[in-house]
Amino acid sequence: MARGFRLGFVLILLFSVILSACSGGSDASDKNKDGKVVVNFQTFWGSETRKPVIDKIVSDFNKSQDEIEVKHTFVPWGDIWTKNTAAVAAGNPADVIVNDLHSVAHRAKNGQTEDLSQYLGEDLKNTLYPNLWDSALYQDKVHGVPFATDNRLLFYNKDAYKEAGLDPEKPPTTWQELEEHAKKLDVKKGNSYERVGYYPLWGSFGAASWMSNADDGKGFIEGDKMYFATANKIEGLEWVADWQKRLGKKNVQAFEAEFGSGQTNPFISEKVAIWTDTANFYTQIRDSKTDMNFGVAPIPAFKEGGRNWNEGGGFVMEVPKGAEHPKEAATFIEYLTSEKVQSYWAEKNFDIVANKKAADSVVNALEGDGKLVYESAINNLKDTPFHSVPVKYPDYKSIVDPIIDNAVQGKISPEQALKKAEKDVKNSAK
Amino acid sequence: MNETVINEKEKPYPPEKTTELDVTSAALPKAAVLSKRKRNKGGKTENLMGYLFISPWIVGLLFLMAGPLLFSLYVSFTDYNITSQMNFVGLDNYKRMFTEDNLFWTSLWNTLYFVIFSVPLTTAGAVFVALLLNQKIPGMKIFRTIYYLPAVLSGVAVYFLWMHLLSPSTGLVNTILDWFGINGPAWLFDPEWTKPSLILMKLWSVGGGMLLYLARLQGVSPALYEAADLDGANAFQKFFHITLPMLTPIIFFDIITSTIFSFQIFQEAYVMIQGGDLSSSGGLEGGPANSLLFYNLHMWNNAFKIFNMGYASAMAWFLFFIIMILTVFHLKFSNKWVHYDGGDKK
Missing domain, CATH: 3.40.190.10 (Periplasmic binding protein-like II)
Known part of the structure; x- marks a missing residue:
């Protein structure tokens, strides 16, 4: 009988070796066939209105690039952050993910995000609304870049x-x-x-x-x-x-x-x-x-x-801890928060975007009730605190x-x- | 439930310790035995084949169940936050559970309330419906289908259906109550009524249990009733002395499984609270005044919102402990009231 158990054990080992051999293939998407670095980007923007917009933004970026290729994956709202936490724990997270502005510090404290300070350009900070920017800091380090806000x-x-x-x-x-x-x-x-x-x-x-x-x-x-x-x-x-x-x-x-x-x-x-x-x-x-x-x-x-x-809230672009390409991810994030992309996003989705110039340009482009509403929301920003989750x-x-x-x-x-x-x-x- | 086909001597390896409820593990040796019958010699190959056949299950058990299970036990003694820390903290998590976390008690109370009411009510409901559907009247198959239907429907669609049914001023439930001059409550919006709402919803889908009872009822030998008739027993006596005792094994099974499932209630609250985006406080995590903050919801919040996985694991183990005690209690007392046909247990 003991022999039988030994045999069984060998079989189990065999089975698990096969299993692990199968899972080894996932790193293949590191670089694509053109030698570009693949940046995995996850959002919950899968609706009819949002998905085409973000897909267009991504494809424009990919066309302009010969070093990075961004792959956008839609993950449903109910799952995206739980899955991200699990992926960080498992050591294979996406490179860029949309996350909640209020809890940036909470995640940073728990070691779930990369410090982006060294990768981002000096000017970026000045192009975005300052109180938003400050909300995405943890111990004075940048752990997320504001993308859109609301009040x-x-x-x-x-x-x-x-x-x-x-x-x-x-x-x-x-x-x-x-x-x-x-x-x-x-x-x-x-x-x-x-x-x-x-x-x-x-x-x-x-x-x-x-x-x-x-x-x-x-x-x-x-x-x-x-x-x-x-x-x-x-x-x-x-x-x-x-x-x-x-x-x-x-x-x-x-x-x-x-x-x-x-x-x-x-x-x-x-x-x-x-x-x-x-x-x-x-x-x-x-x-x-x-x-x-x-x-x-x-x-x-x-x-x-x-x-x-x-009362303000919003979303940031974040690089999960352990992401393979934080530098390239930061390049993409800078693109996402650039004036051009931000005004495109705002026009299409009516979100209050984090980029100051983009927000202003949208006000000028809009008319009628839309203009009234958007302008009023931007005026609110000066009176809008962001009550972050206390660590x-x-x-x-x-x-x-x-x-x-x-x-x-x-x-x-x-x-x-x-x-x-x-x-x-x-x-x-x- | 045990496979009587299997001759003790023929068993290729020591019989696994199976409980009455463990259908999968009881079925597996049977496959091995069948292969043995074809070739009576060469035990080694057969053992090998046997293990090969059950290896997916063993691998699954070891890596997908036992591994994480033991890991979570260890984690419950640490401050594990999923991503960056795992320091041993001894019994701190358990201590915090009992002494510092008020929400733990709220969630435990909410869950117990749900279990205490929903388990007996759904069991009694299922038996009752099964009895009704065991009559010999024309069109019975249609009735059986109708009553079983809710058990087939499941998930979010049902919750949304009930959110509409229970709507305070236009919902069907309150409209009907209104015909009788009863001013119905606000159901899912009133902290006092949220849990009864869910219990009511659960009662609607007793069809699953009903099917088991019905199958059992159909198997009760008419000879028993005939004998009782000859002895002059009335309908009540027949019910309490024949029908009910014959049903007890299923009632036993039903009570144990539904107790376990009721303790794990999560989805209903998670979906039905988040379904609306309005409440007096804006945040809806545990429903109005936390009246739907169930144990597993609180655990989930701790694990995935606050990243307090160590604490959440401790909670999970405590729940396991509660369910374990209850199940052992049920098993211990089962011989007092559960009647088995074979007569090997009393």
Whole structure:
């Protein structure tokens, strides 16, 4: 019997040798037949609108090059970053990948990205928006190059404004005005609403963003300091929670459920009169062919005379740790963030791009509503902080969000919630 | 379940320790035995052939299962972050789990809640439906197909279907409740109702278990019922003394597997929460007020969002431990209530 086991063991070994021999072939794509270095580039841009644009950009680059050939691979949104982490661990990542701006430092700290400082030209920094650039640094080293960004705008229905007796050219500038306008815009029938003027947590400006807006743009954690239960944040959260009290939890949930499936947007179907969303939201309005008139405005200030603090996010081009050709990857990244490519990307996709000149040139090229929206988003950049994932508390959002949720639901007072959130976050770091 | 065809003496190597549930490993020796029957001599070649036949499975087990399994056990004692560090930290991960991580308790509670309600309800539901579908009425095949259909449909499409059904003001469920004057809850949007929503959804697809019960019911000898009739037993007595005992092996199997699967609930929450992009806090990871932050979701977040793979592995092993205890418990007590036809177990 022992012999039998030995035989079995030999067979297993044999089998695994065959397996490993098969997998050895993957390095063959290192250089192509023309002797060009192959740079593997992964994005999640596979949609009908985005894929042709990025493919064109890549093929233009390849035509202009006799040393590098970029191969673009689409990886679905739900998989791309998990796969990348696994690939970094296995030592065979792509050379360039699109990743999230907020968590650059978090990945850099965990050794998932290459430091690009030595490969990038000196001038690159000055061509991009400075606060974006800074968000992609970790310990003063460049771990990603900003590609595109977003911030939030207040879209408002001008027709509804007229109907409610409000001046359609005067969108709200403060929280108080926003609330006054919203009340006038509400259309109530019995206990339910036919139209809700506004609800601060719909769209893409969450409770944390409102609190940051109230607190001079400060997030919960800035560097080593925590700003949870500040007077302004407490007041901000109280204000947010009051909206649900006024409209009624049932009504809010019912509305959320209706548009939660993502088929119709309640602003476009005129069920909500004011809506907070990114500039890209304009393309939805445009493509819906609605004849509604709308205007855009910055996020209202907490108090009169205050700044219109916004909330920014975006994407960077990153070289995963262990990539074979970081130098060539950096060359491609510089091309991707050049004015020409960036303005092409912006025109086609309506993204706010990181290159300053490109963004400006797009404003000039656009007209009508599109111009209005894009210009407004660019003006927002000066008031837009990027609340990066703090390296010490990478998990803080999943701790804080449910507590804030409970405060909005009225189960705990805003002050208690924020104090508890701070305590829990502190406990989460060993 | 054991292969009775196999004569003990004919077995080419010591019988593997198989549990009742281990269908694959029980089936494999059979293949080896068949090859043996053709050629009665030359044991060496046969052993070789036997191992050759099962080698894909053994290689798979060793490299794709056992290897990673042991690796994750080791990792659970380190601060492994997938890409750059793996320092031994002793029991720190386990300590943190029980003493510092509130979300661990939230996720464990959410999961337990789901298991405690969904396992008995789906089992009882499946038995009930199987009993109904075991009647002799015309068109029964159509009913059986209809009830089995949800088990065939699966994945994201079903979740989206249920998101529509459970929509608070226009969904079918609340519309029907409304006919009876009941003001339905906000289901997936109300922290109190999110878990019941998922349990309801699970109940809809009891067809898979139903099929097993139905097959068993069809196999119950009519002689038993006839004998009971002669003794003057009523329908209830027949059910509790014949039908139910005959079903117990399947109930046992169903409970063990569905407990294991229920503890691993992940997809439903992952998809149904991310399906909408709205919530009071903007972030949707664990559903409204973290009411759908299930164990595996929390583990996944730790592993792939926070890169805390060491901690996630510790969580995985603790879950393994819980399931192990429960399964051993089930197995221990099974002889108290599970009835086997052969009579070798009581």
